[in-house]
Each structure stands twice: as structure tokens, then as C-alpha cells.
Amino acid sequence: MFSKEEIAQRIAKEIKDGYYVNLGIGIPTLVANYIPKGINVVLQSENGLLGMGPFPFEGEEDADLINAGKQTITTLPGSSIFDSAMSFGMIRAQKVDLTILGAMEVSENGDIANWKIPGKMVKGMGGAMDLVASAKNIIVAMQHVNKAGESKLLPKCTLPLTGVKCIKKIVTELAVLDVLPEGGFKLLERAPGVSIEFIQQSTAGRLVVEGEILEMRLD
Amino acid sequence: MFSKEEIAQRIAKEIKDGYYVNLGIGIPTLVANYIPKGINVVLQSENGLLGMGPFPFEGEEDADLINAGKQTITTLPGSSIFDSAMSFGMIRAQKVDLTILGAMEVSENGDIANWKIPGKMVKGMGGAMDLVASAKNIIVAMQHVNKAGESKLLPKCTLPLTGVKCIKKIVTELAVLDVLPEGGFKLLERAPGVSIEFIQQSTAGRLVVEGEILEMRLD
Amino acid sequence: MINKVVSGAEEAIRDIADGATLMLGGFGLCGIPENCINALVKKQVKQLTCISNNAGVDDFGIGLMLQQRQIKKMISSYVGENAEFERQLLSGELEVDLIPQGTLATRCLAAGYGMPAIFTPAGVGTEVAEGKEIRNFNGKDYLMEYAFDADFAIVKAWKGDTAGNLMFRSTSRNFNPVMAMAGKITIAEVEELVEAGELDPDHIHTPGIYVHRIFQGKDYEKRIEQRTVRKSAVG
Amino acid sequence: MINKVVSGAEEAIRDIADGATLMLGGFGLCGIPENCINALVKKQVKQLTCISNNAGVDDFGIGLMLQQRQIKKMISSYVGENAEFERQLLSGELEVDLIPQGTLATRCLAAGYGMPAIFTPAGVGTEVAEGKEIRNFNGKDYLMEYAFDADFAIVKAWKGDTAGNLMFRSTSRNFNPVMAMAGKITIAEVEELVEAGELDPDHIHTPGIYVHRIFQGKDYEKRIEQRTVRKSAVG
Numbered sequence: 001m002f003s004k005e006e007i008a009q010r011i012a013k014e015i016k017d018g019y020y021v022n023l024g025i026g027i028p029t030l031v032a033n034y035i036p037k038g039i040n041v042v043l044q045s046e047n048g049l050l051g052m053g054p055f056p057f058e059g060e061e062d063a064d065l066i067n068a069g070k071q072t073i074t075t076l077p078g079s080s081i082f083d084s085a086m087s088f089g090m091i092r093a094q095k096v097d098l099t100i101l102g103a104m105e106v107s108e109n110g111d112i113a114n115w116k117i118p119g120k121m122v123k124g125m126g127g128a129m130d131l132v133a134s135a136k137n138i139i140v141a142m143q144h145v146n147k148a149g150e151s152k153l154l155p156k157c158t159l160p161l162t163g164v165k166c167i168k169k170i171v172t173e174l175a176v177l178d179v180l181p182e183g184g185f186k187l188l189e190r191a192p193g194v195s196i197e198f199i200q201q202s203t204a205g206r207l208v209v210e211g212e213i214l215e216m217r218l219d
Numbered sequence: 220m221f222s223k224e225e226i227a228q229r230i231a232k233e234i235k236d237g238y239y240v241n242l243g244i245g246i247p248t249l250v251a252n253y254i255p256k257g258i259n260v261v262l263q264s265e266n267g268l269l270g271m272g273p274f275p276f277e278g279e280e281d282a283d284l285i286n287a288g289k290q291t292i293t294t295l296p297g298s299s300i301f302d303s304a305m306s307f308g309m310i311r312a313q314k315v316d317l318t319i320l321g322a323m324e325v326s327e328n329g330d331i332a333n334w335k336i337p338g339k340m341v342k343g344m345g346g347a348m349d350l351v352a353s354a355k356n357i358i359v360a361m362q363h364v365n366k367a368g369e370s371k372l373l374p375k376c377t378l379p380l381t382g383v384k385c386i387k388k389i390v391t392e393l394a395v396l397d398v399l400p401e402g403g404f405k406l407l408e409r410a411p412g413v414s415i416e417f418i419q420q421s422t423a424g425r426l427v428v429e430g431e432i433l434e435m436r437l438d
Numbered sequence: 439m440i441n442k443v444v445s446g447a448e449e450a451i452r453d454i455a456d457g458a459t460l461m462l463g464g465f466g467l468c469g470i471p472e473n474c475i476n477a478l479v480k481k482q483v484k485q486l487t488c489i490s491n492n493a494g495v496d497d498f499g500i501g502l503m504l505q506q507r508q509i510k511k512m513i514s515s516y517v518g519e520n521a522e523f524e525r526q527l528l529s530g531e532l533e534v535d536l537i538p539q540g541t542l543a544t545r546c547l548a549a550g551y552g553m554p555a556i557f558t559p560a561g562v563g564t565e566v567a568e569g570k571e572i573r574n575f576n577g578k579d580y581l582m583e584y585a586f587d588a589d590f591a592i593v594k595a596w597k598g599d600t601a602g603n604l605m606f607r608s609t610s611r612n613f614n615p616v617m618a619m620a621g622k623i624t625i626a627e628v629e630e631l632v633e634a635g636e637l638d639p640d641h642i643h644t645p646g647i648y649v650h651r652i653f654q655g656k657d658y659e660k661r662i663e664q665r666t667v668r669k670s671a672v673g
Numbered sequence: 674m675i676n677k678v679v680s681g682a683e684e685a686i687r688d689i690a691d692g693a694t695l696m697l698g699g700f701g702l703c704g705i706p707e708n709c710i711n712a713l714v715k716k717q718v719k720q721l722t723c724i725s726n727n728a729g730v731d732d733f734g735i736g737l738m739l740q741q742r743q744i745k746k747m748i749s750s751y752v753g754e755n756a757e758f759e760r761q762l763l764s765g766e767l768e769v770d771l772i773p774q775g776t777l778a779t780r781c782l783a784a785g786y787g788m789p790a791i792f793t794p795a796g797v798g799t800e801v802a803e804g805k806e807i808r809n810f811n812g813k814d815y816l817m818e819y820a821f822d823a824d825f826a827i828v829k830a831w832k833g834d835t836a837g838n839l840m841f842r843s844t845s846r847n848f849n850p851v852m853a854m855a856g857k858i859t860i861a862e863v864e865e866l867v868e869a870g871e872l873d874p875d876h877i878h879t880p881g882i883y884v885h886r887i888f889q890g891k892d893y894e895k896r897i898e899q900r901t902v903r904k905s906a907v908g
Contacts, residue, residue: 018675020882040675042836042882046539047465048612050880051836055666063468063660064596064610070466070663077870078836080880081608083615083643084465084491085547085786088540092558092787093854095882111563121524122536124516129566130540133559134787164563237440239647259440261601261647265774266700267847269645270601274901282703282895283831283845289701289898296635297601299645300843302850302878303700303726304551304782307775311552311793312619314647330798340759341771343751348801349775352794353552383798544786551779554810557788575789575819584810607875640842641876 002173002191002216007141009034009218011100011171014139015041022046022091022131024101025069027141031100042078044096046127048087051079068127088127092134099135101128103142103167105157108205110167110179112140113159125162132163144172144202151204153177153185175199176216177207184208189216221392221410221435226360228253228437230319230390233358239263241310241350243320244288246360250319261297263315265346267306270298287346307346311353318354320347322361322386324376327424329386329398331359332378344381351382363391363421370423372396372404394418395435396426403427408435442602442652443631447477450625450651454483454590457510461546461586461617462490462500463593466518466663469610470499471594473627473655479506487511489588491542491613493523498661507531515539538566541583543616548585550619550648555584591621594655595644598628599637602646611643618644627655677837677887678866682712685860685886689718689825692745696781696821696852697725697735698828701753701898704845705734706829708862708890714741722746724823726777726848728758733896742766750774773801776818778851783820785854785883790819826856829890830879833863834872837881846878853879862890 002010004027012034015021022044023029032052035041043052045067052067053074061072090096105113112132115125132138145151153170170177176189184206190199192215200207221229227249234240234250236258242248251271254260262271264286271286272293280291309315324332331351334344351357364370372389389396395408403425409418411434419426444450451474454460464470475494478486479502486509493512494501503509504522511533517523526532537545538560548556557580561567571582593614596607604626606614618624626644631654679685686709689695699705710729713721714737721744728747729736738744739757746768752758761767772780773795783791792815796802806817828849831842839861841849853859861879866889 044882045609047468048609049874050882051874055668057670058667061662061665061667062608063662064608066466066468066609066663068465070468071666072662072664073666075608075874077868078834078838078881079874080836080838080877081606081611081874082877082880083606083611084539084543084613085616086880088543089786089788089854090880090882091540092560093785094787121528123518124514124536125538125566126516127539129538129564130558130560133562134540161564263647264844266703267844268639269647270639274903276905277902280897280900280902281843282897283843285701285703285844285898287700289703290901291897291899292901294639294843296633297599297603297646298639299601299603299642300639300841300846301642301645302841302846303774303778303848304851305645307778308551308553308619309645309647310775311795312550313552340763342753343749343771344773344801345751346774348773348799349793349795352797353775380799544788553779553792554813554815555792557790578789580789605875611875640840640846 001194005030006218007171007173010176010216011139011141012036015098019097020044020095021098021100022096026102028100028102029069046087046091048082048084049079051076088130091130094134094136096135097137099131099138100141101131103140103152105152105154105159106140106167106170107154107157108179108185109183110165111157112162112167113157114162116160128162132166138167139169139171140167141171144174151202153203153205155205174202180208187213189214191216220413224249225437226390226392229395229435230358230360231255234260234317238316239314241265241315241318245321247319247321265306265310267301267303268298270295307349310349313353313355315354316356318350318357319360320350322359322371324371324373324378325359325386325389326373326376327398327404328402329384330376331381331386332376333381335379347381351385357386358388358390359386360390363393370421372422372424374424393421399427406432408433410435442650443600444651444653446653447473447627450474450653451477451481454478456483457485458589459487460489461588461591461621462488463612463614463617464490465609465612466492467494467499467661469594469612469614471592471627472658474592474625475499475502478508479503482506482508484508485510487513489513489586491515491539493517493520496520496522511535513537515542543613545583545586546613546616546620549587550616553585555582557582586620588621589623591617591624593618593624593626595626595628597630597632597637598626598652599632599634601634602626602649602652603637603642604628604644604649605637605641606643615644619648623650624648625650626652628652629658630654677885678835679886679888681888682708682862685709685888686712686716689713691718692720693824694722695724696823696826696856697723698847698849698852699725700847701727702729702734702896704829704847704849706827706862707893709827709860710734710737713743714738717741717743719743720745722748724748724821726750726774728752728755730898731755731757746770748772750777778848780818780821781848781851781855784822785851788820790817792817821855823856824858826852826859828853828859828861830861830863832865832867832872833861833887834867834869836869837884837887838872838877839863839879839884840872840876841878850879854883858885859883860885861887863887864890864893
């Protein structure tokens with residue numbers, strides 16, 4: 001089993017040199033801590049910043065400089081600022097190479113639900129619907145099962161959708177999986193000490209297991 | 220009869236305090252010389268400038284600072300620069316209060332033709348089609364008849380159109396006319412020494428003459 | 439001579455009447471027009487439709503207008519943590535239209551650029567698409583979304599000049615420039631108002647043609663929603 | 674590490690092949706990518722489709738490519754004074770698509786903003802509307818126009834940094850930022866190339882995400898098309 005930090009660390013391995021990446025709130029935010037040395041990655045924050053830097057030092061917070069999670073941040077050399085229309089313009093035009101976000105549910109055809117639970121207070125989708133509808137490459141970072149022990153990898157989402165047929169890859173505490181174009185979760189890697197059987201039990205949607213499935217490595 | 224300068228001078232009287240104005244090439248350009256004292260007018264140049272100033276002094280020409288006629292110009296205090304998409308965005312959104320341009324023909328329902336003569340080399344419409352399709356208030360500055368002595372105020376344009384039902388007012392060397400919503404050229408003023416009969420002879424489209432028609436005053 | 443400069447927020451919002459549709463710039467509490475919001479609260483104007491990415495917090499920003507029940511409808515992408523908002527929504531006092539953030543921004547852009555509608559893939563296949571026209575381009579589905587039609591846009595800039603030109607600072611830019619373009623009447627409050635000619639024409643984010651009233655605001659609180667810091671030591 | 678900086682125009686255009694569709698920034702001769710145009714002439718690449726507001730003059734700018742008969746089709750709003758252009762057009766060697774200037778700019782914007790099509794009233798009721806979808810919004814007719822699909826956008830900026838960020842100077846901005854956003858591969862030549870971090874993030878016109886290759890150009894001629902001046906004396 002992997003911790004949240006380890007999920008983030010595994011996802012970081014998917015990031016290539018020169019990528020522009022949008023990180024959602026939660027586990028995706030942690031990915032920034034594990035970007036491989038020697039590669040150049042630019043983080044996009046959809047409120048209007050390319051080149052998001054780390055949190056400011058104490059006393060250096062700037063109320064005018066925040067990320068999409070409303071956290072105080074910093075810029076980096078090469079940063080640029082733009083308005084919200086341009087920000088989502090570059091997202092829609094697929095200039096952002098990789099989007100990493102959390103989910104409540106993912107279906108075996110790549111649908112995602114992550115913004116609304118009927119009966120609960122709805123806070124809104126923010127930029128999530130724009131991101132999932134536009135991004136050419138989306139990785140979901142989430143727990144394999146919810147707090148009630150139910151699988152979040154489903155034949156069909158039960159919650160209101162955020163986007164359809166858009167998720168390409170999922171990293172959980174148990175496994176790394178691709179969503180197949182024809183439907184189904186293809187098991188790529190399993191977390192150390194996690195059996196294929198356990199992953200199978202934790203996956204309500206169709207799990208495709210072919211060949212040898214290696215344990216994830218984080219070195 | 221009015222000279223080109225006097226046509227421009229008459230049109231300048233239509234400009235109100237606070238107006239943003241786009242001036243086409245030719246007679247419209249001259250209008251800038253006659254803007255009444257004490258009113259604040261901002262000239263838009265559709266290549267991306269608000270606040271167009273006069274030509275530069277000799278030796279102060281800047282190749283990076285031109286107007287839509289490709290002439291070297293200057294900026295003024297309060298000028299702003301923007302890209303072509305924003306420039307035509309503000310034109311389409313009717314933020315420009317008044318557009319003044321030349322024409323080859325205007326029809327009695329407000330159609331305009333000013334970009335193309337079949338059989339002659341076509342240079343293109345530039346921004347004219349955007350301007351006439353979008354502007355809420357367009358004044359045409361032109362000669363009443365062409366070089367062959369034929370009226371340019373027609374029942375219907377014979378040349379390829381630039382825009383339809385868009386011209387509100389026309390100022391020529393002979394007269395000031397409104398284009399009526401229901402069609403027809405309503406004579407408002409005549410140039411000094413020009414008779415209504417002469418204007419009638421020079422106007423192929425329906426001329427509407429009601430009440431007393433005063434001579435234009437340029438004081 | 440026409441003068442865009444007004445004395446302050448009260449004069450700027452003088453003709454905003456009950457039932458008006460307002461755009462309010464800002465992302466979270468960053469770049470919100472604090473002075474105008476406070477003046478709207480004081481004026482007690484009611485039944486407002488507010489287009490704003492967020493709805494403030496309970497005791498700051500648009501939250502203050504919610505406390506006074508001045509808002510009939512919010513059009514937002516994320517309404518965050520706001521107990522009074524939740525109460526009014528659940529009780530049916532408040533109408534809420536949640537739309538994707540990019541759709542919100544682009545519907546502003548459309549208004550400012552004179553485009554009656556735009557196409558976006560955001561929301562295709564979700565409840566956001568309900569009742570909307572879907573159109574396929576190059577094998578991909580898009581929703582047709584309409585330009586906003588707002589009576590007033592109220593924005594906050596860093597610097598402005600007497601010609602109405604605006605410059606924004608850092609991520610407080612966000613929705614402000616696109617909303618500034620989109621209002622029938624646009625009101626800008628700025629931290630520093632200077633004479634025309636003092637701002638570099640190349641560095642102006644919003645040309646003055648889009649701004650009808652401008653004033654130098656005062657007593658900016660610029661509250662931080664999520665104060666996150668790292669230690670001064672490395673790491 | 675990925676490096677956007679290339680040695681010069683030859684390297685920047687290395688993979689532009691016969692039959693490519695290019696966007697070229699500039700308005701008249703103002704803000705045109707002189708270095709890349711010269712390199713394209715030298716490279717003798719042919720059968721190009723060029724999207725550019727104008728077509729240069731006989732002996733400068735895109736006119737140089739016309740002289741070498743490298744252009745199959747021009748998409749422009751105004752082709753101005755250019756004898757060779759006229760000759761090729763009349764002889765049928767050159768295809769020309771004349772479109773309204775705002776439509777040209779907005780079709781670039783649409784590509785850069787991921788909008789497959791936009792609506793504009795420009796050209797309604799004229800020959801420009803032939804074969805196009807017309808749609809009525811709020812009682813007014815609009816044409817639906819499609820986003821451009823260009824293999825390369827070639828732009829000229831004043832300053833740029835190694836991250837690809839661009840700043841333009843005065844009206845040489847014109848089509849450059851919208852084309853920079855619209856190319857599948859965007860090449861920027863700049864008068865001054867600086868290290869990332871030297872440009873103020875608030876003053877960047879084109880964020881580096883849109884720029885794939887950048888270099889500092891040389892020997893800019895910056896020719897003036899219409900030199901108009903006034904006397905130093907008043908009046």
C-alpha cells in the first residue's frame with residue numbers, strides 16, 4: 001500500500017522534461033514535491049499563472065499572489081501572469097501537457113465524477129470541468145476505495161459526472177492503471193505488498209490483467 | 220460645394236465629448252484636424268492603438284508605431300496598445316462610438332460598397348467589413364458623384380457590398396443626408412450655393428426632402 | 439469635458455438599482471473590488487444577480503452582501519466555504535447557477551469581444567449540458583454558451599489612469615480584465631490613480647475604452663484566504 | 674533539459690517543409706519576422722499557405738517570398754501595393770483568400786483559445802458570407818467562422834526570455850500575440866533575448882507556453898511603409 005505522498009511520488013514519474021502541468025487540490029498538489037531533478041516543469045495555476053513556485057517564506061506572503069487553491073505562493077524566474085480567459089484558453093487549446101486531479105469515482109470508460117454529491121452542499125466545479133474536457137493527458141490521483149470501503153473504480157459512475165471519456169491513467173494506494181480506449185481498467189503496476197487479487201476485489205469495474213504485473217518502484 | 224477639408228470639418232461637428240472614434244483612410248483622416256476644442260475624443264486605430272496622436276516630428280518617426288494606414292504616428296497621454304483580436308473585439312462590442320469612412324456607393328437602405336471593383340485589382344477589405352458590420356454609428360464621407368458624373372447614392376449598390384443596412388449618415392460636397400430606417404436619403408442640409416434641385420439630380424436613390432433645408436454652417 | 443474619475447465608491451455605484459445584474463472581479467478574495475462591495479452593502483440595493491467566480495467568505499467580500507440578503511442569484515464556478523451562502527441556498531432564498539470556471543471567463547470574453555456565443559467542451563456529457571446546444575467540430579462535442587449580459591462590471595485594479603486604463607498586479611488580475619470588457623457600464627476601483635500619460639501604453643491590461651468610471655479606493659484589507667508559508671530554513 | 678532557444682532563423686525554421694501552412698505576424702511591414710522570412714527565402718521552401726494580414730511589398734517582407742514563387746495561397750485582409758503579387762494573382766499562379774481583418778484576428782484567437790469556431794457579423798450580406806453558416810442572435814446575423822489550423826506561427830517580438838515569454842513594443846504588437854497562440858509550433862524572433870526572470874511577469878504579453886522556439890534576431894531593417902511627419906514648428 002502506498003501513502004498519499006507515495007501516490008504523488010509515483011505520478012511524478014509520468015512528468016516529462018518541458019511539460020506544462022496543472023495540479024489539482026489534494027494529492028495532486030503533493031506531486032510538485034517529487035518532480036525529478038534535471039527536468040524542467042512549469043506548473044500552471046488556472047487563476048492565471050504559469051511558473052508556480054513554492055509557498056512564500058513567513059512574512060513574505062503576498063495577498064495578490066495565490067494559486068487556484070487560494071494558497072499564498074511565489075513566482076519563479078520565467079513566470080507569467082494572465083487573465084482567466086487566457087488561462088482557460090490555453091487549457092482548452094491543449095497547451096497544458098498534463099493535468100493531475102483527484103476524483104470521487106472513475107468509470108471503466110474514463111468518465112470522472114469529482115464535484116458533486118447529491119444531498120450534500122455543492123460547492124461547484126471550479127475549473128475541473130474545463131480541465132477534464134480539454135486536457136489531452138489526465139492522471140487521476142485518488143484512493144482506490146472510499147471511506148465506506150466501496151470501490152471508486154466503477155463500471156459506471158453513480159455520482160453526477162464532471163467529464164466523460166477523458167481519464168487516461170489512475171494512480172491509487174494499490175495500483176497504477178490505464179483506462180483502455182475500448183473500456184476497462186488495465187492493471188499496469190501494483191503497490192508493494194498488494195496482490196492482484198486484492199486489487200481485483202477493490203475494483204468494481206472491469207479489471208484487465210495481462211502478463212506479469214510488477215510492483216511499483218519509486219526510486 | 221464643399222472641399223474635402225470642409226466635408227471633414229462638417230463631420231467633425233458630429234463628434235461628441237468622450238467619443239471613441241475610428242477614422243478611415245482619405246477624407247475621414249482629415250476629420251482629426253477639426254475636432255472641436257474643449258472636447259475629449261480618443262481615436263482608435265484598428266491595428267491596435269487607442270489615443271492616436273499627430274504625425275511625429277521629422278527624425279522622430281518610430282517604425283513600430285503606425286496607424287491602420289501604415290503611416291508613422293505618435294501616441295498621446297492615456298494611449299494604450301493592444302493586439303488585433305482585442306482591437307476588433309472592442310469594435311464588434313460597439314465600444315467605438317463613431318466610425319467615419321469613405322465609400323464608392325451607398326444605397327438608400329444603408330448598404331455600402333467600398334472595397335472592390337470587378338475587373339480591377341482587388342486589394343482587400345482590411346478592417347472595413349468588421350467596422351461597418353459592428354459600429355452603432357457610421358458616417359460616410361464621400362463625393363456625391365463619381366468621376367464619371369454618376370451618383371454614388373443609389374437605390375441599390377451595383378458594386379460588391381462591404382456591409383448591409385449599416386450607414387446612418389452621409390456627408391458629401393453637396394449635402395448632409397440621413398439614411399432613413401425605412402429606406403431613402405433624407406436631406407438634412409445643403410452645401411452653400413447648392414440647390415435642392417441639384418442635389419436631387421445628383422442623387423439616384425430616393426431623396427426625401429421635408430420642410431426647410433438649411434445651408435451647412437461650419438462655424 | 440467628460441470625466442471618468444468619480445469621487446469614490448458611493449458615486450461610482452450611484453445608479454445601481456434593485457434587480458441589477460453585476461459582474462464582480464476577483465478569484466476567492468484576491469483582487470475583489472472591496473470598496474464597491476462595501477458601498478453596495480451600505481446602499482442596501484437588493485435582488486441582485488451577481489456574476490463572480492466565488493461568493494466571498496462569511497464576513498468579507500460578496501459574503502457581506504449575502505449577509506444582508508441583497509443577492510437573488512449567484513452565477514459562480516465555486517462558492518467555497520460560506521455558511522450563510524449554504525443556509526440561503528438550502529432555504530431557497532438564494533438561486534445559484536454553478537458553471538465551469540473557463541465557461542464563466544469565456545462568456546465574459548465573448549461579451550467584451552462582441553461574440554454572441556462561444557463553444558467549449560467543458561460540461562459535455564454532464565448536467566451542465568442540459569438544455570444546451572451541442573455541436574461537433576472535428577469529432578469533438580462542444581456546448582454553445584452565450585455571452586453574458588451584465589448591467590455593470592465592477593473590477594479592482596492595481597493602477598489606473600484618468601483615461602480609464604488599468605494595470606493589474608500578479609494573480610489579482612484573474613477575472614478582472616475580462617469582466618471589465620464585459621459590462622455595459624464598467625466601474626474600476628484602483629489602488630493608485632494616476633494622470634493619463636503616466637502608464638506605459640505597452641503595459642496596460644485594460645484599455646480605457648472599456649472603463650466608464652474610475653476612482654482610487656481606500657483602506658484595502660486584501661485578506662488572505664489560505665495563508666501558506668514555508669520556514670525560512672531550506673526545505 | 675528542454676531548451677526553447679535556437680541559434681537563429683535557419684535552425685528555427687529547419688522543419689518547415691513544402692506545402693506547410695504558416696502564420697506570419699505583422700501589420701504592413703510593422704512587426705514582421707524579418708529574420709525568419711529571409712531564412713524561408715533562402716531555404717526555398719515552396720507551395721506555402723501564408724496567413725498574414727498583408728503580403729509585404731515587392732522587395733521586403735512576404736514580398737520576397739512572392740518573388741521566389743514560394744507561396745501557393747495567401748490568406749490576408751489587405752494585400753496593398755505589390756506588383757508581383759498582382760501579376761501572380763492575375764496569372765492564376767497565386768491563390769488569394771481575402772477575409773475581413775477582424776475575422777482574421779479572431780480566427781487566430783479561436784485557435785489559441787481552443788474554440789473551434791466563432792461568430793462575427795463581419796461580411797454578412799456580402800460575398801464573404803457565401804457558403805458560410807449564418808446564425809441570428811438577438812435579432813442580428815452573424816457568420817460562423819472557423820479557427821485557423823496552422824502548422825507554424827512565426828512572430829516577431831521586442832523582448833523575449835529563455836522560457837519563451839514575449840513582450841511586444843507599441844503597434845508592432847498587432848497580430849503577433851494572437852498568431853503566437855495559434856500555431857501548432859510557434860517560432861518567435863526577438864530583438865533582445867534575456868534570461869528567464871528578467872521580464873516582469875505582469876508585463877508579458879505572450880506566455881512562454883505558447884512559444885516553442887525562440888532566438889535573438891539580427892540586422893533588423895524595420896522599414897517604414899508610409900513615412901509621415903510634421904514640421905518641428907507648431908502646426
